[in-house]
Amino acid sequence: MTLALVVAVTLATLGCSRKTEPQPRDKGSADRETVSAKYDQISRADFNRWAVRQNIGLYWIADTDQDKTLDPEELAKLLFYPPPPSLAEAYPKIVAAAKAGPPSDPRQRLVGEDLDQGRPTLVTNDLTKLSADDKKFVEHMLNVARLTDELYEAQLGIKELAAKLAPDPASHSLAQHDKACSAIPGNPKPVLGIYPAEIQADDKFCAELEKRPEAKALMAPFVVVRGTSDNKFVATPYPAAFLALAGAIEKELNLAADAMKDPAEKPLVEYLRAAAKAHATNDWVAADEPWSRMNSANSKWYVRVGPDETYWDPCAHKAGFHLTFARIDQNAKAWQAKLSPIKQELETAIAARAGAPYKARTVQFNLPDFIEIVVNAGDDRVALGARIGQSLPNWGKVSDENRDRTMVMTNLATDPDSLAARRAQAESLFDAESMKTYSGDPLPSNLATILHELTHNLGPHDGYLVGGKNPAQAFGGPTATIMGELMAQTGALFLIELLRSKKIVSDELAAQTYIDSIVGAFGLISQGMKDGDGNRKAYSNLAAIQIGFLIEKGVLTWDPKQPAANGKDTGAFTLDGKKLVAACDEMMKLVGGIKARGDKAMAEQLIAKYADGTVVPHATIQERLLRFPEPSFVYSLSL
Numbered sequence: 001m002t003l004a005l006v007v008a009v010t011l012a013t014l015g016c017s018r019k020t021e022p023q024p025r026d027k028g029s030a031d032r033e034t035v036s037a038k039y040d041q042i043s044r045a046d047f048n049r050w051a052v053r054q055n056i057g058l059y060w061i062a063d064t065d066q067d068k069t070l071d072p073e074e075l076a077k078l079l080f081y082p083p084p085p086s087l088a089e090a091y092p093k094i095v096a097a098a099k100a101g102p103p104s105d106p107r108q109r110l111v112g113e114d115l116d117q118g119r120p121t122l123v124t125n126d127l128t129k130l131s132a133d134d135k136k137f138v139e140h141m142l143n144v145a146r147l148t149d150e151l152y153e154a155q156l157g158i159k160e161l162a163a164k165l166a167p168d169p170a171s172h173s174l175a176q177h178d179k180a181c182s183a184i185p186g187n188p189k190p191v192l193g194i195y196p197a198e199i200q201a202d203d204k205f206c207a208e209l210e211k212r213p214e215a216k217a218l219m220a221p222f223v224v225v226r227g228t229s230d231n232k233f234v235a236t237p238y239p240a241a242f243l244a245l246a247g248a249i250e251k252e253l254n255l256a257a258d259a260m261k262d263p264a265e266k267p268l269v270e271y272l273r274a275a276a277k278a279h280a281t282n283d284w285v286a287a288d289e290p291w292s293r294m295n296s297a298n299s300k301w302y303v304r305v306g307p308d309e310t311y312w313d314p315c316a317h318k319a320g321f322h323l324t325f326a327r328i329d330q331n332a333k334a335w336q337a338k339l340s341p342i343k344q345e346l347e348t349a350i351a352a353r354a355g356a357p358y359k360a361r362t363v364q365f366n367l368p369d370f371i372e373i374v375v376n377a378g379d380d381r382v383a384l385g386a387r388i389g390q391s392l393p394n395w396g397k398v399s400d401e402n403r404d405r406t407m408v409m410t411n412l413a414t415d416p417d418s419l420a421a422r423r424a425q426a427e428s429l430f431d432a433e434s435m436k437t438y439s440g441d442p443l444p445s446n447l448a449t450i451l452h453e454l455t456h457n458l459g460p461h462d463g464y465l466v467g468g469k470n471p472a473q474a475f476g477g478p479t480a481t482i483m484g485e486l487m488a489q490t491g492a493l494f495l496i497e498l499l500r501s502k503k504i505v506s507d508e509l510a511a512q513t514y515i516d517s518i519v520g521a522f523g524l525i526s527q528g529m530k531d532g533d534g535n536r537k538a539y540s541n542l543a544a545i546q547i548g549f550l551i552e553k554g555v556l557t558w559d560p561k562q563p564a565a566n567g568k569d570t571g572a573f574t575l576d577g578k579k580l581v582a583a584c585d586e587m588m589k590l591v592g593g594i595k596a597r598g599d600k601a602m603a604e605q606l607i608a609k610y611a612d613g614t615v616v617p618h619a620t621i622q623e624r625l626l627r628f629p630e631p632s633f634v635y636s637l638s639l
Contacts, residue, residue, distance in 0.1 A: 051120070223238065
């Protein structure tokens, strides 16, 4: 399962037309362009903002010489966009768009407003020093990324709508949040490629499928549901349903394995071949075995390709195809050394809070790897925010035996723009005294992510059965997803004190991690509890539950007359750190107990009270935080 950055991990559908990926280019191909013009007519922020609106794959990395002028060596060319024009050609177009008035078409105005909710944020890697063989490997993985995008789009049903996209360039970059703000005039609803078209007009089709006698087979994660001529439904394995694309990915993964000549990368090659085979056989459980044997000690690469998470599916059952392609960050080893000796103690502590019928078990999961993202594709590349942590697999023998791999993505939203924006958001909601514990450093966020992902492997986890039912059967798919992530994030808060008491983290880092987690929850709440189709956002709902609970326990107190730390807003939260430990302990008992008992009624009460009720000041949080565009990640690499 996954931890998201800032917003829930959902992909708005109508604005997700596939962008042609250019061949990898040396960034210097942009840098060496000979130009005579002076590119100083708009700021760096406006250049990047309007480049997105014009669907131009150029990004101004930084004004390194502080001259307020875009120098060619400060420019990156982006993947997943059409091949960009030269800077000399692109710059006047971007400037003209920036200086033009708002469009007369109401839909296009809303499209622009939607795009402005995101701040282009660069993920870049310099791979120029790789060997020739490794570069060939990377090229094949980029082909896998392109094909995985296509396969995920087939699951979403987007391909059929691509021809109807509006001609304005902004619509080709759109992530829909408002039904009137559609990349396609008239806002046609996409028909998901994983369920029969004829049943999707009914908003309750998920519940109807879940009630059928053959529901276990139909709602399995690696099949699509197809209708038959006699009004029955059958489960079709993914490779059969998406034959051509699955076959193309199988070929590219084998070519990537062939290209990897480094004998030290044998575990990676074994996984690539197993993942390739799974794209033909649908046996993803078999591919999990070699993947689980990879780690920071035996590979410098991180690859996960195939279907995993279910957040994108309105029924929360079907696994979405994705590619996470990254390099291993060796800094993980320090945390692994600290946490490995106490894994069982963490399980015992959470099991004690969850209570009967759950009993502590022997845990053997792997400690987190830190990874630096090279490229995300498919279900991994979302409109706003990103996955910053993940524990996989979600099903099968590796998961059942607690041999999951946990990852923390360390190179996302760590740029100066992102850190400054996050601090400004915090200062708009907290008073000055509470902000004294906020560091703005990535370390507290990384620690929270580590603990979130660890908790996915602890206590009544997502593979736990109560009364013979798994979480999806006990709670229903969407509620099960909310409760799974709520359990993980509650563990992330609860375990801070355990680590502090054992001197694994300092008092200062513990305090910083608490407030950083609360700021993250505010960000999730600001994105609303439901998506444009009325489906609940798992992360937003869990954040509302946690903030509401902390308000009721007096940890957070809202004073409408208290000045915010930014000196501009009136009305702010005060954080009472002395009440945090007891409140997080009590929250762990509540959430862990619900998961342990499979208590659907209590889960729904929490959602109704905090996500839909008035305990949490949703409107104020949204108003303050939505002033600041959220990270919208764009990708570049030098090869």
